[in-house]
Every structure is written in C-alpha cells, then in structure tokens.
Amino acid sequence: MMKTFSKITLLLTVVLVSACLERYYPNEDDLKKGTLVINAHLTDQPGDHVIEISRSVGLSYPSFYPVSGSFAQVVREDGDFREFSEFRPGYYKAYLGGDFLQTGSSFLIQVITPDGNEYESDLDKLRPVPEIDSLYYLVERNSYATESDSFSGLRFYADFTYDKEAYEYLRWDLTETYEFHNPDMEGFILDVDFNMKVLPDTSNYRTCYITNALSGIHSMALSFLDFGIYVKKPFAFVANIQQEQKLHHKYSLLVKQYSLGEEGFHYWNELKKTSQEQGFLFDRQPALLKSNIHNVNDENEIILGFFTMAGVTEKRAFAVEPEGLDLSPYRWYCFPVPRGPGGYLTREDLPIYYARAWMDGGSSFAQVNKHCVDCREYKNSTHIKPVFW
Amino acid sequence: MPRCDICWNIVTLFPMRIKRLLLVPILLLSIASMAQSGSERVNVRISGEDFESLARQIETQCGCAIYYRPEWFQEKLFSYEADSVSVDDVLSRVLMGTGLQYSRVGDHYYILPDQRLNMNLPVFSTSTQNYQEEQATGEYMGVKDDLYLTGTRPEKMARSIEVGERGASLARGVARIMGKLINISNGEPVMGATMVDLGSGKGAVSDQNGNVSMALKPGSHAMRFSFIGMASVDVNMDVHSDGDFRIEMHPAVIALDEVQIMGELYREINTTDIGVERFSMNSLKSVPVFMGERDVIKISKLLPGITSAGEASVGVNVRGGNVDQNIFYLDRIPIYNTSHLFGFFSAFNSDIIKDFSIYKGNVPVNYGGRLSSVFNILTRKGNNKSFTAHAGISPVSANATVEGPIKKGHSSFLVSGRSSYSDWILNRMQDPLIRDSDAFFYDFAGSLNFQPNEKNVFNVLYYQSYDKFKYSTLSDYEYSNRGASASWEKHVSPAFTSKVTGTISTYQFANTDQSEISRAYTHDYTLNHNELLSEFQWIPALKHKVDFGASIIYYRLDRGVVEPYGSASIRNPTDLGFEQAMEGALFLSDNIEVSKWLSLSAGLRYSFYSMLGPQTVMLYEEGKPKSENSIIDSISYGNFEPVNFHSGPEFRGAINLKAGPQTSFKFSYNQMRQYLFMLSNTVTISPTDQWKLSDYYIKPQFSHQLTGGIYHIFPKAGISTSVEAYYKESSDIVEYKDGADFITSPLTETVVLQGSQSAYGLEFMIQKSSGRLDGWISYTYSRSEMLVKGTADYESINNGNPYPSNFDRPHVLNIVANYSINRRFSIASNMVYMSGRPVTYPTSLYYINNVAYIDYYARNQFRIPDYFRVDISLNIEGNLKADKFMHSTWSINVYNLLGRNNPQSIYFTPHEYYIKGYAFSVIGVPIFTISWNVKLGNYESN
Structure with missing residues (x-):
C-alpha cells in the first residue's frame, strides 16, 4: 500500500508542484567500511553452491573486496557437513548433493577468516517450495515516472498454489534473456598493421543472446493468506525501448521461486524496503539489518549478510514479438555516419572497426563501435543460442 | 482645593x-x-x-x-x-x-x-498635516481638529459608563465587572481584545465569546479596550458594584493600523503566558501562501519551536515532540487528521477561522491529552447584523461563505464550504493510469450562535472534511473528519462564569488496494471521540482568578477488518480489533497577581484513563520477543471491564516577574499525559497511519517541560522581543520495530517499542506589530533526541544508543515581513531557513551476487542539505469606495521564489556494483499562483 501511496504522491507532486529528483552524492568521509560480509544463500538444488566472503567498501569507486583464505563449511543438524573451497577471491564453492540437501533438515554455516575469527550462523531449515503454476505477461504502460517518461511494455505475472504452511515465505529471483540483432551492415576492421579488411561472416556477429540477472528483490509473506491459488503475482516490467530491442525478437524471463523461513524472509523483506522503497513523501527509516551470522567470540561484532537454506523451483516464459507494442526497429542504431577527417592514428588506437550500411539506394561507410559489428561485446552477451531458446 | x-x-x-x-x-x-x-x-x-x-x-x-x-x-x-x-x-x-x-x-x-x-497661535489651524506633525511631538491643536479627524468616528469619543448599582454596598471592597465586547459591524464577539485600567495598568483579555472580566475597586476608572484591526475605545467607567457592561468596537478605518500578530504588547509582559502564540486570521491575510491556499498550519511553522519533517507533511513538530503529540481543536472539536491532499494543504478552511492560539509551553489546565502542544482554533460567528457572503478561487479550490442574522443582534448563522477541482489537471495527462486517477477534497462548516441575553451564549458548530484519492483501478483511499460541538456559556454573575461544551468527533479512513489481486484488500478505520467538558471561572478578589472544571472523554476505536477484496483475493480477513476507553480529568488553576511585579499561576490537572473491554490480551513467554510464536496464553475482558488503569497529576505553574513596565521574566513548569498515539513507521505521517489507544502493554506517555523566558517591549516602536528556553523530557514515547506492519496483525505490542525523548531549545523572537512594515524574525536553536534501550537486544533501536529524532533541526530562522504601500497595495515576504533533518545514510556498500546493497549502520547520524526558501506575495484590494456592492481582492503569490530544490528525502537504490543516490524535492521550481477573493460590501465589510 505504501508503494501505491508513493506513486500517488509522486504523481501529485510532479503534476501539481513540479517535484524534482536529482542525483545525490554523499560525502565519502562519512563512511564506515570494512565490515565483514558473509552471504550464503543455499538451495535444495543439487550442484555447486557458493558462499561469498568479503568486506564492505566505500561508496566511491566501489568494487567487491574479497576476503581470501577463509575456511567455510555448511553443517547439517545431524553433524554431516560439506567444506567449501575458494575458487576465486572471496568466492567459496562446494558441490552439495541431493543426499545432503534433505528437505526438513536444518543447516548452519561456519566460517573462519584468515585473521582467525570464527563465525557461525543460526540454524535454518530447508523448506519445500510450491511450484509456479504459470508464468505469463500482459502488455501494460508503466506509469511510475522516475527519471524518464513512461513506456509501454510487458509486465510478467506468475500464478502459484499456496496449499502448505511450509510455503509461508517466498522470494523470487528473475533472470532475463533476450535476442539482440545488430543492424544488417558490412563490417570492416582496420587491424594493427593498418590493413582494412572485411570482417568475415564468422566474425561479424549480428545475433546475440543477452542474459541479465534483474536487480530488485521480490518477496512475500503468505501467512496472512488463505490456502488457494495466488494469481497475477506481478514481477518485472520490461519497457519497450527501441534501442534496447528487448522485446523486438524474443524475450525470456526465468523466475526462480525460493521458500524461506521467517527470519530469512524478514531479512530479504527489510533489504527490499531499504533498497527499493525509499524516497518521496513517506520515507521510512532504513532498517539496520541484523545478520543471523555471529562472531563466536565477540557477540558485539556487526556482521553483514545472511545465511538461508531455501527450497527452489523455477519457471521460464517467452514473449515473441508480443502484440500491442510498436516493435519497429531503430534504423539509426549503429548507423555509420561519416564525421569528416579526423586526427592521425597510432598502433595503440588499433584495431578500429568500420561498417557500411545501405539505405535509400546509397551506402554510408564510417567508423563504428566494435559492438556494432560484434554483438558479443555487449555485457552478458553471447552468440551461442541458449539450449532453452 | x-x-x-x-x-x-x-x-x-x-x-x-x-x-x-x-x-x-x-x-x-x-x-x-x-x-x-x-x-x-x-x-x-x-x-x-x-x-x-x-x-x-x-x-x-x-x-x-x-x-x-x-x-x-x-x-x-x-x-x-x-x-x-x-x-x-x-x-x-x-x-x-x-x-x-x-x-x-x-x-x-x-x-x-x-x-x-x-x-499655539493662531488658534484655528485645520491642516491635517500640521495635526499629524503636532501629534508626533506630543502637542495638541485643539478640539476642532480632533473633531475634523474623528468626527465620523464616534467610537473615538470618550464616554462614561456606569457599572453596578449606585450605593450598593460591597463588603469585600471589590466589584467584579463583566463586559461583552462586540464588533459593531457584524455583531460578532471580539475575542482576544484587551481591557486595560489605565490608572493601575491592570488588564484582562476577552475570551472567545468576547467576554472580559476584572475585579476593580469602586470608583472611576479610565479604561481602554483594544484589539488588532479595531479602533481602541476609551471610556470612563464608574464602578459602583458588581455589574455588566457592553462595549461596541468598530473596525479600524485606517488599514495601516493593522498588525501581523495578534495580541497587545503589554499582555506579553503582564500575563504568566509562556510559550504561547496567538494569531488572528485577519492579521495574516498578507502572508505569502502556497498554491493560493491560506493555511494555519503552514503559518504556524513560521513560528519559533514549530517545524515539520518535510515540505508537504501532515502535522507539525512542536518543541522536539512527535507529530501525534499535538492536538488540534476547532471550537473544541478535536480534528484527528488535519490535512488535505496528503499534507499539501490544511483541513481548516481559513475562511471560517477567526483566530488561533498555540500552547507549547505552559498549557492551561483545561487542556490536556497531548505532550507537546494544543492548537486551539476558533471559528468566526456569523454576522448577526446583516447578511453577507464571501467567496474565493485559487488554482486548487474554490470556497464560499454565507452568513447572517437569524434574529438581528441576538443570533446568527454561518455556512462555509470549500472544494477542490484539481482533477482537471490529472485528466489532461497522457498516461492512462494517471488520466483515470482522481484527487479530490472538500470541507464544510456550519455554525449557529444564539445570545438571548447578555448572560447566556449558545454556540453550535458542525464541521466535516473529506479527501478521496483514486489511483486508476489499483487503489482507492478516502478519509474524513466529522464533528460537532455545542456550548453554553453562562455568566452567573460578574464574578462567576460557567461553560459547558459537548463535542463529538469522528475520524474515518477507508482504503482499497488492488495492486495485487490475490491479496487485494479493503480496510475501514473509525475513531470516535465524545467529550463533555465543563469549565468555570471565578474572580474572588482583585487580581485573583480561579479556573476549574472537569472533562470526560469516551473513545471508541474500531481499527477495522482488513478484508479480501474481489473474487481473486485469497487474503484472510484480519480483524485489527475494537477498542474503547474513558479518559477524564479534573482541573484547577489559580492566577494571582501577588504584587505589582509578581504574578503567579498554579494549576493542577489530574487525569485518569482506562481501556475497557471487550478485549483479549495475549500473554507472551518471558525473555522472548513478543510475537505470535511466543504467545503462551491470553486473558479475556468483558464489556466495559477495565483492561488497564492509569492516572496521575499534571502540575502546571508559571511565574511572571516584572522588571518594569516593559520587561518581564517568566518561568513555567508543565506536565502532560497522553493516552493515545499514532501508529506510524514512516518519517512523516502517511495516509494509513492509525491512532491507537494505550492498552495492556503500551503505556501512556508522559512529559514534563521547564521553560524560562525574558520579554521586553518597545511600545512606541510597536516592537516586542522575547527569548525563551525550554527543556522537555518525555517517557514511554512509542517507536516501531523495523518492518512494523499495522494491517497484518492486531497485536500492536509485537511491533512497538517505547523509549524516552529529550528536547531542549532556545527561541528568539522579534516582532513588530505596527506601522507600514510589520512582521517578525524568529530564530530557534533546538535539539530532540530519542533513546530506545530495552533489557534485550530486540527491545532496542539503534543498538540501544540515542539518536536524533526524525525532525531534529538545530537551526531554524524565519523572517516574515509585510509592507503596506497604501491601503490597496501591500507586499509581503517570508524567508525560511532550517537545518536539514536527520537521515540515516549508507555507511558502506556490500555485495550479494554482484549487486551492491547498502549498509545502514547508525540511525539519523547525518543530515539532508539545509532548507532555504523565500516566498513573496502582492495583495491588491479593490477600490475603497464606501458605497459598493462587492469588494474583491487579488493575491499574487510566488512560493519558493528562488526555485531552490530543498530535498525532502535522500535515498539510495542498488545497482550492479554501485548504488545511486537521489535527492527528492517536493517543490523544485517557483510556484506562481493568483487567487481571487470577493465579498459583499466594501473594503471594510466583514
């Protein structure tokens, strides 16, 4: 409800009194960094599971600050355990099989950092998870104006059945994959020897598949609901933005549904409120999140992050050239526009990519960015068609 | 001889x-x-x-x-x-x-x-200019000139009145006189006027019915009656014994005499009032306003010690207290939601307001129930001389008022309404969701005033305000205040007055949320406040006044049932519960002028409260956080069976030490108890926040405040100055656990914590109330801090460390200036500077699966940027012809003249590897508005 009020009040403020939203840069000196962060969100899916161990960082030029050389293991309530090994700085991996991940069992993690401090989490029970009955989309217009105008697009929804008390607390992760087409142009490369060559078709990647984990936390308590079918649980809104092409060819959304305990739900829910539901007229105080991981020898040490064990299920939906949207291509995307004579080039500037495009019976030849002739250059992009495509 | x-x-x-x-x-x-x-x-x-x-x-x-x-x-x-x-x-x-x-x-x-x-010779000089110059030097030209200037103003002519019966014996040697001050132009009583015995310097102030009383020795007294915007009346009063009299006052002919702040300069020096602000709406008609809507609450924020957490926020924070620590009375009707449009405007139509007082220091004993302040808003009585009407339009709303006599000179009515028409703006938007949205409000007031004779006055007021928001088909929200008050004031004798007031007030809201159809819900909430109040005033002797009385309140609170809405909703109905309680008080105060330099006011209010059944109280396992999981048993209470009982004294006292006719030192001590509070987990009050009664677990709140002040006036310049310092400690202030949700469970005690609040401040005020240029400058330094530290970690907030309140603004500077160019044109300006409010900032970032999240470590340890705003207005009166059917006024306002972005909130959103910070300003550009008001009659008509 508060989110709805935020929308209404934002609307009123924008329409009536010209509200203003600006970027804000806090003072770096005000920061307190270096707090230990342990994230271990393990599921009942057999396979590799990861524990992240790092320290918090400042707001300017932030990057993952790993804590290497730690010991980490997950322990089942009956004493059985699996040890994690560091596979890249700050990331610890272990294969957890189905025999270990028994639904109904409780687990905890133990961590020893290189400085010798020992940490242990509270026990968390592995709960079953309801299936997602269906995942679908509707064409909508996003009216939540923040930085840009509203867009038409798709809103994805899920239906699921709530018929067990063990399903009381749910969380969802969303991952999108979409097909991206570069414009139909002839590609060239000016190589390091100053030779201009036509890019062979094998190097001129025009169709790619971009996969992104969608930021944003989706969580819900079902404890106040009656058993039944939950319909139209709304998820991500995918805006139809011409340059992004997300909806122009084929779009897929993968929804992973996790079943949490009360403490785990509270953690994710508060993380959601403090990171997604702030601002505007009815600000709420950001929660000072308490971890369920503690220093064994110093109860006053503040730890960030959380440990959860969750049952997980998933569903994927596709949208292929959905009706009701303007899917006309953006013809000027990557279009090679000659810019007149430039300065001289050195070997350090090479290679440089060029493209020739045809339009209205003529052609245009000019330097372009590499991603215009090789769509693999986009972030999280590959030319290999996913198996589910 | x-x-x-x-x-x-x-x-x-x-x-x-x-x-x-x-x-x-x-x-x-x-x-x-x-x-x-x-x-x-x-x-x-x-x-x-x-x-x-x-x-x-x-x-x-x-x-x-x-x-x-x-x-x-x-x-x-x-x-x-x-x-x-x-x-x-x-x-x-x-x-x-x-x-x-x-x-x-x-x-x-x-x-x-x-x-x-x-x-001065020659004897006959008729030049007005000469007259004024001579007046300035204290000389006087003669009665002819006096008549020239005041001949059309018989109220200026000194006259004699006799009070009491000649020859009546007075055993005590003191006569108690009771007067009625009437505005001759509309028959309304003049409230807040002063009656001063020029001989002794002793004075009194008229009440809301225009009654003024004083104990005087028999004999001849030169009395002066004054009020802002009214011509002073001087009379020679021959007092023989106890008796009544009536004074008719005329509106001041010369507009430049009007002043911004109500109240005689000397009253501030002579009374024990401390931490009290008084306004008449007439005196504020030039102050720049927001969107053309004159708003008493926004104006109150220009006073020392009164702030708010945001630009468009409901309610105010007074001397470091929470928003729910203030009570707003409209002719004694308590108004529980004082806002329209989420706080952009006040629910009080300025057209019906006559004046208002804010008690933030020494609160009279007949008020209680809130820790920080009492806003006592008094409505106008209808014109009992002739029919008249007012109307006005602004970009947001239109209003109209009609009033007139029922029986000329004895009874009157007033009907006033205001309605928004801002939907046309939304309907022009392209977005279909916005185009389908509505935002609408109205308020209505009707009053009757009967005065069959000089000894009895009956007043009835009905008030209603309503707001509705509809966000396409996703959400509906509406709320209303409805209330009525009826009072009977009887002057039993000049020394004894009684007043009985009955009020009923209902605050309701209803909302429907369909943002997710499977958990769509509808919820109704109703709070009833029914009060009976009796007040008595007795003047036993010269310089001695006693007030006493009693009040009883019956609260009936239906927190409502959160019910599924629509066939697809699988939400379980949640009954948030029904509550009822009685709150009562007995009060007595004694005001005595011990000597010429010392006045004392001592009061005691003894209040008591009991929540009554039916009620089922959950019992929780000791040593564990209260939650549904730790319930071990329950207790059931039958209908009207006491669930809890709290009582205690509230001592109120004040001293005025006069250091001369123009200087005084005052001190006061004030205790308050509060038995209901607002359930709110947001920094500013949100629409669905609920009032909640103190119950089995949640204790009543208590505060005590110490105030000291120095007051000095410069009568010739019309300037008053004051410095007040206060220290306030409050206990059992309600705070909320992180993630508190008030509609999924009736068990409020599981999400509430109680702590202590301490506040202190220094308030400076310089006020000029006469001349072409008037207004005030106020500066406040204040701090407000919360501490919630329980015996266990889960009973603490901010790790059990103190933290600044959400509205803690150390430095606040307000300048309000009005310059009257002539009787038709005036310009006014406000300047507001405030320290930014506290905010909880990220102290660092950390990563979960490559997404950056924010670590908030300590609550409210940083501040949003300071607030600075300048407003300006130009008021243009229509022509000043005496014989005209209608008079209109144009008001041109520019709010936030500098177009400065004053952030209301700072917040951060996570992104892959980094976060983005945003500053949200409610008003980011200058807001230019024109409003037009019209009334029947000429410039001077009411």
Whole structure:
C-alpha cells in the first residue's frame, strides 16, 4: 500500500508542484567500511553452491573486496557437513548433493577468516517450495515516472498454489534473456598493421543472446493468506525501448521461486524496503539489518549478510514479438555516419572497426563501435543460442 | 482645593470661540513661566478616593496648582498608583474617559471639559498635516481638529459608563465587572481584545465569546479596550458594584493600523503566558501562501519551536515532540487528521477561522491529552447584523461563505464550504493510469450562535472534511473528519462564569488496494471521540482568578477488518480489533497577581484513563520477543471491564516577574499525559497511519517541560522581543520495530517499542506589530533526541544508543515581513531557513551476487542539505469606495521564489556494483499562483 501511496504522491507532486529528483552524492568521509560480509544463500538444488566472503567498501569507486583464505563449511543438524573451497577471491564453492540437501533438515554455516575469527550462523531449515503454476505477461504502460517518461511494455505475472504452511515465505529471483540483432551492415576492421579488411561472416556477429540477472528483490509473506491459488503475482516490467530491442525478437524471463523461513524472509523483506522503497513523501527509516551470522567470540561484532537454506523451483516464459507494442526497429542504431577527417592514428588506437550500411539506394561507410559489428561485446552477451531458446 | 472658580465663571459665560479669546491674555501672561516648568516627578497613591485627594497629593510634591470645578468630579472616585511619574502623565491617565482635559501653563494646570487650551497661535489651524506633525511631538491643536479627524468616528469619543448599582454596598471592597465586547459591524464577539485600567495598568483579555472580566475597586476608572484591526475605545467607567457592561468596537478605518500578530504588547509582559502564540486570521491575510491556499498550519511553522519533517507533511513538530503529540481543536472539536491532499494543504478552511492560539509551553489546565502542544482554533460567528457572503478561487479550490442574522443582534448563522477541482489537471495527462486517477477534497462548516441575553451564549458548530484519492483501478483511499460541538456559556454573575461544551468527533479512513489481486484488500478505520467538558471561572478578589472544571472523554476505536477484496483475493480477513476507553480529568488553576511585579499561576490537572473491554490480551513467554510464536496464553475482558488503569497529576505553574513596565521574566513548569498515539513507521505521517489507544502493554506517555523566558517591549516602536528556553523530557514515547506492519496483525505490542525523548531549545523572537512594515524574525536553536534501550537486544533501536529524532533541526530562522504601500497595495515576504533533518545514510556498500546493497549502520547520524526558501506575495484590494456592492481582492503569490530544490528525502537504490543516490524535492521550481477573493460590501465589510 505504501508503494501505491508513493506513486500517488509522486504523481501529485510532479503534476501539481513540479517535484524534482536529482542525483545525490554523499560525502565519502562519512563512511564506515570494512565490515565483514558473509552471504550464503543455499538451495535444495543439487550442484555447486557458493558462499561469498568479503568486506564492505566505500561508496566511491566501489568494487567487491574479497576476503581470501577463509575456511567455510555448511553443517547439517545431524553433524554431516560439506567444506567449501575458494575458487576465486572471496568466492567459496562446494558441490552439495541431493543426499545432503534433505528437505526438513536444518543447516548452519561456519566460517573462519584468515585473521582467525570464527563465525557461525543460526540454524535454518530447508523448506519445500510450491511450484509456479504459470508464468505469463500482459502488455501494460508503466506509469511510475522516475527519471524518464513512461513506456509501454510487458509486465510478467506468475500464478502459484499456496496449499502448505511450509510455503509461508517466498522470494523470487528473475533472470532475463533476450535476442539482440545488430543492424544488417558490412563490417570492416582496420587491424594493427593498418590493413582494412572485411570482417568475415564468422566474425561479424549480428545475433546475440543477452542474459541479465534483474536487480530488485521480490518477496512475500503468505501467512496472512488463505490456502488457494495466488494469481497475477506481478514481477518485472520490461519497457519497450527501441534501442534496447528487448522485446523486438524474443524475450525470456526465468523466475526462480525460493521458500524461506521467517527470519530469512524478514531479512530479504527489510533489504527490499531499504533498497527499493525509499524516497518521496513517506520515507521510512532504513532498517539496520541484523545478520543471523555471529562472531563466536565477540557477540558485539556487526556482521553483514545472511545465511538461508531455501527450497527452489523455477519457471521460464517467452514473449515473441508480443502484440500491442510498436516493435519497429531503430534504423539509426549503429548507423555509420561519416564525421569528416579526423586526427592521425597510432598502433595503440588499433584495431578500429568500420561498417557500411545501405539505405535509400546509397551506402554510408564510417567508423563504428566494435559492438556494432560484434554483438558479443555487449555485457552478458553471447552468440551461442541458449539450449532453452 | 478648587482654585479656578473665577476663571471658570468667566469662561462659562461665553460661547466656545469667545472663551478661547478671553483665555488668550491669561495664557500670554503665563507663557513666560512655561520654559521654567519641567516635568516634575511625583509619587501617587490613591485608591477609590476623590479627585481632591489626588490633586492634593500632586500639588504637595510638585509645587504646582491644579484648577478645576469640584462638581465635575462629584461621585467620581479614582484609583491610581505610580512612582516617579510626571504630573502630565498622571492627569492624562486619570482624566481619560471623563470628558475632561487638562492644559498646563507653567506651574498651573487647568482642567476644562472636553477641550484643551491651545498654546499655539493662531488658534484655528485645520491642516491635517500640521495635526499629524503636532501629534508626533506630543502637542495638541485643539478640539476642532480632533473633531475634523474623528468626527465620523464616534467610537473615538470618550464616554462614561456606569457599572453596578449606585450605593450598593460591597463588603469585600471589590466589584467584579463583566463586559461583552462586540464588533459593531457584524455583531460578532471580539475575542482576544484587551481591557486595560489605565490608572493601575491592570488588564484582562476577552475570551472567545468576547467576554472580559476584572475585579476593580469602586470608583472611576479610565479604561481602554483594544484589539488588532479595531479602533481602541476609551471610556470612563464608574464602578459602583458588581455589574455588566457592553462595549461596541468598530473596525479600524485606517488599514495601516493593522498588525501581523495578534495580541497587545503589554499582555506579553503582564500575563504568566509562556510559550504561547496567538494569531488572528485577519492579521495574516498578507502572508505569502502556497498554491493560493491560506493555511494555519503552514503559518504556524513560521513560528519559533514549530517545524515539520518535510515540505508537504501532515502535522507539525512542536518543541522536539512527535507529530501525534499535538492536538488540534476547532471550537473544541478535536480534528484527528488535519490535512488535505496528503499534507499539501490544511483541513481548516481559513475562511471560517477567526483566530488561533498555540500552547507549547505552559498549557492551561483545561487542556490536556497531548505532550507537546494544543492548537486551539476558533471559528468566526456569523454576522448577526446583516447578511453577507464571501467567496474565493485559487488554482486548487474554490470556497464560499454565507452568513447572517437569524434574529438581528441576538443570533446568527454561518455556512462555509470549500472544494477542490484539481482533477482537471490529472485528466489532461497522457498516461492512462494517471488520466483515470482522481484527487479530490472538500470541507464544510456550519455554525449557529444564539445570545438571548447578555448572560447566556449558545454556540453550535458542525464541521466535516473529506479527501478521496483514486489511483486508476489499483487503489482507492478516502478519509474524513466529522464533528460537532455545542456550548453554553453562562455568566452567573460578574464574578462567576460557567461553560459547558459537548463535542463529538469522528475520524474515518477507508482504503482499497488492488495492486495485487490475490491479496487485494479493503480496510475501514473509525475513531470516535465524545467529550463533555465543563469549565468555570471565578474572580474572588482583585487580581485573583480561579479556573476549574472537569472533562470526560469516551473513545471508541474500531481499527477495522482488513478484508479480501474481489473474487481473486485469497487474503484472510484480519480483524485489527475494537477498542474503547474513558479518559477524564479534573482541573484547577489559580492566577494571582501577588504584587505589582509578581504574578503567579498554579494549576493542577489530574487525569485518569482506562481501556475497557471487550478485549483479549495475549500473554507472551518471558525473555522472548513478543510475537505470535511466543504467545503462551491470553486473558479475556468483558464489556466495559477495565483492561488497564492509569492516572496521575499534571502540575502546571508559571511565574511572571516584572522588571518594569516593559520587561518581564517568566518561568513555567508543565506536565502532560497522553493516552493515545499514532501508529506510524514512516518519517512523516502517511495516509494509513492509525491512532491507537494505550492498552495492556503500551503505556501512556508522559512529559514534563521547564521553560524560562525574558520579554521586553518597545511600545512606541510597536516592537516586542522575547527569548525563551525550554527543556522537555518525555517517557514511554512509542517507536516501531523495523518492518512494523499495522494491517497484518492486531497485536500492536509485537511491533512497538517505547523509549524516552529529550528536547531542549532556545527561541528568539522579534516582532513588530505596527506601522507600514510589520512582521517578525524568529530564530530557534533546538535539539530532540530519542533513546530506545530495552533489557534485550530486540527491545532496542539503534543498538540501544540515542539518536536524533526524525525532525531534529538545530537551526531554524524565519523572517516574515509585510509592507503596506497604501491601503490597496501591500507586499509581503517570508524567508525560511532550517537545518536539514536527520537521515540515516549508507555507511558502506556490500555485495550479494554482484549487486551492491547498502549498509545502514547508525540511525539519523547525518543530515539532508539545509532548507532555504523565500516566498513573496502582492495583495491588491479593490477600490475603497464606501458605497459598493462587492469588494474583491487579488493575491499574487510566488512560493519558493528562488526555485531552490530543498530535498525532502535522500535515498539510495542498488545497482550492479554501485548504488545511486537521489535527492527528492517536493517543490523544485517557483510556484506562481493568483487567487481571487470577493465579498459583499466594501473594503471594510466583514
């Protein structure tokens, strides 16, 4: 409800009194960094599971600050355990099989950092998870104006059945994959020897598949609901933005549904409120999140992050050239526009990519960015068609 | 001893002009000695004595002679006490209202009926300009000029009135007089006017029904009645015994006399009031406003000690207290939601408001129930002389008021309404969701006023406000205040007044949320407040006033059932519960002027409260956080069975130490108890926040406040200055656990924590209330801090460390200035500077699966950028013709003239590897509005 009020009040403020939203840069000196962060969100899916161990960082030029050389293991309530090994700085991996991940069992993690401090989490029970009955989309217009105008697009929804008390607390992760087409142009490369060559078709990647984990936390308590079918649980809104092409060819959304305990739900829910539901007229105080991981020898040490064990299920939906949207291509995307004579080039500037495009019976030849002739250059992009495509 | 028999025998034989001519040689003979005569200082002590005694005292000390005719003073007794005053001062005060004037020629004082001797030749000067210049130097040109200027203003003519019965014996030696002050133009009582005995300097203030009372010694008293925007009335009051009188006051003809702040300068010095602000709406008509809507709550934020957490936020924070620590009375109807449009506008239509008072320091004993302040808003009574109407439009709303007599001079009605029409803006938007949205409000008030005789007054007020928001088909929200009050005030005797008031007030909201159809819900909430209040005032003796009474409140709170909405909703109905409670109070206060320099006010309010069944109280396992999981048992209470009982005294006291006629020092101690509070987990009050009664677990809140102040006035310049310092400690203040949700569970105790709040501050105020330029400058330094530290970690907030309140703004500077160019044009400006409010900032970032999240470590340890705003307005009155059917006023306002972005909130959103910070400003550009008001009649019409 508060989110709805935020929308209404934002609307009123924008329409009536010209509200203003600006970027804000806090003072770096005000920061307190270096707090230990342990994230271990393990599921009942057999396979590799990861524990992240790092320290918090400042707001300017932030990057993952790993804590290497730690010991980490997950322990089942009956004493059985699996040890994690560091596979890249700050990331610890272990294969957890189905025999270990028994639904109904409780687990905890133990961590020893290189400085010798020992940490242990509270026990968390592995709960079953309801299936997602269906995942679908509707064409909508996003009216939540923040930085840009509203867009038409798709809103994805899920239906699921709530018929067990063990399903009381749910969380969802969303991952999108979409097909991206570069414009139909002839590609060239000016190589390091100053030779201009036509890019062979094998190097001129025009169709790619971009996969992104969608930021944003989706969580819900079902404890106040009656058993039944939950319909139209709304998820991500995918805006139809011409340059992004997300909806122009084929779009897929993968929804992973996790079943949490009360403490785990509270953690994710508060993380959601403090990171997604702030601002505007009815600000709420950001929660000072308490971890369920503690220093064994110093109860006053503040730890960030959380440990959860969750049952997980998933569903994927596709949208292929959905009706009701303007899917006309953006013809000027990557279009090679000659810019007149430039300065001289050195070997350090090479290679440089060029493209020739045809339009209205003529052609245009000019330097372009590499991603215009090789769509693999986009972030999280590959030319290999996913198996589910 | 009369010395002037011969002179007067001569003078009285001739007409006025001849008298003056005959006096010329006498005066010429005396002029030479004038230069030698100084302003001799004398000490005067008379009490109910005749004029001869006074004259003798003066003559003995000054060596001068006073000439008069004894028969002019027959049966007139005088009371006057003063040290080291000039003879001129004594005579001018004593003769005030007698129709007699004195003139000084050297060491001789001549007393003449209704005229003065003219010392300047030629005698007949009729230039207005000369008159004004002479007035400025204290000289006086003569009665002809006086008549020239005031001949059309009979209220300026001094007259005599008699109070009580001649010859009545007064065993106690004191007469209690009770007056009724009436605005002659509309028959409305004049509230807040002062009655001052110019002889003794003692004064009193009229109440909301225009009644004013005082204990005086029998004899002749020069009395002055004054009020902002009204012409002062001077009378010679011959007091014989207890009795009533009536004074009719006229609106001031000269608009430049109007001042911004209500209240006589001297009242601030003479009374024990401390931490009190008073306004009349008339005096605020030039202050720049937001979107053309005059708003008492926004204006109150320009005063010292009153702030809010945001630009468009509901309610105010007074002296470091939470928003729910203030009560808003509209003619004693408590208004539980004081906002329209989520706080952009106040729910009070300024057209019905006559004036309002804010008690934030020493609160009178007949008010209670909130820790921080009482906003006492009084409505206008209908015009009981003639029918009239007002109307106005602004970009947001239109309003209209009709009023008139039911029985001329005795009873009247007033009906006023205001409605928004802002939907047209939304309907023009392209976005279909916005186009389908509505935002609408209205308010309505109707009042009846009966005054069958001078001893009885009946008032009835009905008030309703309503707001509705519809966000396409996703959400509906509406709320309303409805209330009525009926009061009967009876003047049993001049010394004793009683007043009985009955009020009912209902606050309701209803909302439907369909943002997710499977958990769509609808929820209704209702709070009823029914109150009976009896107040009595007794004036047992001179300089002694006693107020006492009792009140009883019955609360009926239906927190409502959160019910599934629509066939697809699988939400379980959640009954948030029904509550009822009784709150009562007995109160007594004694105001006494111990001496000329010391006044005391001592009061006690004893309040009690009990929540009543039916109620089921959950019992929780010891040593564990209260939650549904730790319930071990429950207790059931039957209908009207007490669930809890709290009671206790609230001591209220104040001292006024006068350090002279223009300076005083005041101190007060004030205790308050509060038995209901607001369930809110947001920084500013949100629409679905609920009032909740103190219950089995949640204890009543208590505060005590110590205030001290220095007050000094500069009467000639019309300037008053004050410095007030306060320290306030409050206990059992309600705070909320992270993630508190008030609609999924009725068990409020599982999400509530209680802590202590401490606040202190220093408030400076300089106020100019006369002349072409008026207004005020206020500066406040204040701090407010919360501490929630339980015995266990889960009972603490901010790790059990103190943290600044959400509205803690150390520095606040307000400047309000109004310049009257002439009677038709005035410009006004506000300047507001405030320290940014506290905010909880990220202290660092951390990563979960490559997404950056924020670590908030310590609550409210940082501040958003400071707030600075300048507003300006131009008010244009229509022409000043006396004979016109309709008078209109244009008001051109620019709010936030500098277009400065003042952030309301700072927040951060996570992104892959980094976060983005945003500053949200409610108003980011100058807001230009024009509003138009029209009324029947001319400029002076009410």
